[in-house]
Amino acid sequence: MSAELAPARTSIAQACRVLAARGLADGILGHISLRVDGRRLLVRCRGPEERGLAFTTDADIRLVDLDGEEGAPGELDGGYTPPNELPLHTEVLRSRPDVAAVVHAHPPDVVAADLAGIAIRPIVGAFDIPGTRLAAGGVPVHPRGVLIRDRRLAAEMVASMADRPVVVLRAHGLTSAAESVEQAVLQAISVDRLARLSLRVVSAGGTLVDIPDADMAELPDLGAGFNTATAWRHELARLG
Template identity: 65%
Template sequence: MADDLAEMRVKVATACRILARQGLIDGILGHVSVRVGRDRLLVRCRGSDERGLLFTTPDEIRLLDFDGEGDLGEYTAPNELPLHVETLRARPEVMAVVHAHPPAVVAAGLAGVELRPIVGAFNIPATRLAAEGLPMYPRSVLIRRRDLAEEMVAVMGGHAVCLLRGHGLTAVGQTVEQAVLRAINVDELARLSLETVRCGGTLQDIPPEDLAELPDLGPGFNDRFLWRFHEERLRHEGLGLETQPTTTKG
């Protein structure tokens, strides 16, 4: 169990670094969590020597229960812990939650630019997410209370991503990799949508017959290969993490 937790701490810390490297998280705002058992989670917390999400360490990933109690030590749980807890509580199939602040997603929401399935083979996962629907939670608030988190979860329903107006997004997955890459794909779709509008273009859904031709390439292609790319790029830039960190108390 201790080895499993150590490995998962590295993965969540790596997820934070990837999101920051991709521009979905700036500075110290945003967090990633993963379910541990029935009612606990590992979540990115903040300590006195906070350096930002791009430099997240495994020690900053703490094990808490759904009431926010656990091995915090010198760290503080994120204010928006209820966002993670209530999502995991309401959706037992979800194993990982990402909360990020992608500027393109925020700008698209404020400008009234709806994220639609406008591209095809260029980014199949993004197109599929848009075709399935990207609901918008309309309140621009810090989701730091259970009632606010329950509101967001209700808006999100069974979707993989919920946009948060004037705030960012929440993405979920059956793995950390899946949740992170879903957030990245929605960010890419937002960037393309904004650039199209900026160039004077009109956003148009791809035809249904083209959408039907887009295959689901599976988790190996959609998640594992892309995750490995992002991990290797972190290593190339001197930001990679060891797969076996120093043992941290569970």
């Protein structure tokens, strides 16, 4: 496998372990991809000794093309296969030139909140500024709880997602898209955090209320150095 892609393989493998550590993909389901060029992407594949995202290694990250064929000789050797839902990734990458990384995860609290009729809303302020801004822009819901295994089903999801960074998949999970793997994972973590808080508030008998516009206007942009770089160092440190 190409040595020049080794750092990217490491980043994706780490991100898979972060998803698992955060409980967003704590079983054998879920995957992350990263655009390499106009026709190829690195994606978390399943090997002959699959153990789940918590145990992802660099060897699990393979180069494929948009049709699921190996992106270079030997990339799918050893019994590795792309995920069944590879079209979920490739259709986002085909249709969204602003996106380089796609995360698909199965956060239980996100699924539960949606099934309970609870939307992802900006109910907090400084507690999670990036998450609040994301929620304020809207988190759409794709209404089909299907395995997104072909381009037709993936195109339906992309239509539901529109130009937003995250879409909730009813009775399924979520898809998060961004310019980097780190940002895509952090977005998913924020949506999961908001879903979990919403469930707690409702279960305690409270009512969900969006933060006032005046408070939203006071929330500063702390910049990518803090919101992404520092936050990501924290996530990697949590892995031990």
